[in-house]
Amino acid sequence: MKVVGIEASQVLAGRIAEQLxxxxxxxxxxxxxxxxxxxxxxxxxxxxxxxxxxxDSDALVQLLLLIDACEGSEIDLVIPYMGYARQDRRFQxxxxxxxxxxxxxxxxxxxxxxxxxxxxxxxxxxxxxTARNLSLAPDIGAYIRGMDTDNPLILAPDRGAAAFxxxxxxxxxxxxDYLQKxxxxxxxxxxxxxxxxxxxxxxxxxxxxxxxxxxxxTAATKLLEKGARAxxxxxxxxxxxxxxxGRLKSVGIESVAASDTIECGSSLFSxxxxxxxxxxxx
Ligand code: R5P
Numbered sequence: 071m072k073v074v075g076i077e078a079s080q081v082l083a084g085r086i087a088e089q090l091x092x093x094x095x096x097x098x099x100x101x102x103x104x105x106x107x108x109x110x111x112x113x114x115x116x117x118x119x120x121x122x123x124x125x126d127s128d129a130l131v132q133l134l135l136l137i138d139a140c141e142g143s144e145i146d147l148v149i150p151y152m153g154y155a156r157q158d159r160r161f162q163x164x165x166x167x168x169x170x171x172x173x174x175x176x177x178x179x180x181x182x183x184x185x186x187x188x189x190x191x192x193x194x195x196x197x198x199x200t201a202r203n204l205s206l207a208p209d210i211g212a213y214i215r216g217m218d219t220d221n222p223l224i225l226a227p228d229r230g231a232a233a234f235x236x237x238x239x240x241x242x243x244x245x246x247d248y249l250q251k252x253x254x255x256x257x258x259x260x261x262x263x264x265x266x267x268x269x270x271x272x273x274x275x276x277x278x279x280x281x282x283x284x285x286x287x288t289a290a291t292k293l294l295e296k297g298a299r300a301x302x303x304x305x306x307x308x309x310x311x312x313x314x315x316g317r318l319k320s321v322g323i324e325s326v327a328a329s330d331t332i333e334c335g336s337s338l339f340s341x342x343x344x345x346x347x348x349x350x351x352x
Contacts, residue, residue, distance in 0.1 A: 071115050071118070072093050072094065072114060072115040074111060074136060076122035076129055076136060077129075078128075078333060081333050082333060082340065085340050086119065086121060086342045087119075095118065096111070097110070097111045097112070107135060111139045111140065116143060118145050118146070119146045120137060120146070122149065125153055134176070140179075146180070147180045148183075150185075150186045150329075150332075151307045152185055154168040154171070155188055157169060158170075167196075169190075173193060173198075173201075174198065178198070180197075182202070183199060183201040183202070184202055184345060184348050185202070185203045186203070186206060186331050186341050186344070187204075187278045188203045189279070205234070206306050206344055207238045207240075211237075211242060212241060213327060213339040214242065217274075220272060221245075221271075221272075222244055222271075222302075223244065223245050223246070224239040224247075224276055225246070225249060225274070225276070226246070226247075226275075226276060226277065227285045228285070229248055231277050234277075234278065247266050249266075251285060251289075257284045258284055259284050263292075268293050268297060270297060271298055272299050272302070273293050273298045273301050273302070274303075275289055275302070277305045279305060280307070280326070281310075282314050283310070283313075286318055287317050287321045290303070291322075302325045303318060303327070304326075305329075306341075308328025310334065310336065330342070
């Protein structure tokens, strides 16, 4: 078995290879003069783990090209962050089910698919092959333990993330709860009044994705108004669109951490051991 990653998932791919104690495939990426992408892979093994987060269109094209280049090897595809997953159904007439389109495009030639904290588990059914979703809740719990906060309250910003927050809280035997969110637009949300007693408590808001930061900024503002001692934010996928990191810091969030499913300066813990365990366990 060997591991290969798209350009934007190189570090995570390397960490997965270390965890699995296997070599990485040397893959070189470049472009033709017209801007089209080109890549060339080195020596493959009988089995290849292809790692790539679909964080933008270039990443999607690189994944498609890598899967094709690895033809002849048994391919396990790891999609640490699956972009387009939030359009998981047709909300209005004429719209695509984008999650299905991406899943269908990436399935041919692949033996197994692994995702990480996918927006909705039901999306797995769109892959035309065996697909498994892994959760970083234990890893986030371990990260929070390392923050050395005094008996933190683990809070989900909405009901949809409540079970995830409970899984994170279980790691340290901490309290968990959730807020009630109503989305107004792409980057604006409204929070129902906070009824949870957060006075003098350290609150860690956990979520699957920080995209525009609207959800967490609104939640943190309410919590600080209610007397929380400190608010921290930890998520799986740090998209940080349109200045989201600065937005979060500007409302007084003390620390912002994400995993390396999207590699960035806020990637303060890794999804590698969870992914390697998933690959080994199947
Ligand atoms: C929503 O269902 C997700 O769990 C996240 O809460 C959401 O995607 C975060 O988006 P934003 O950072 O733009 O508020």
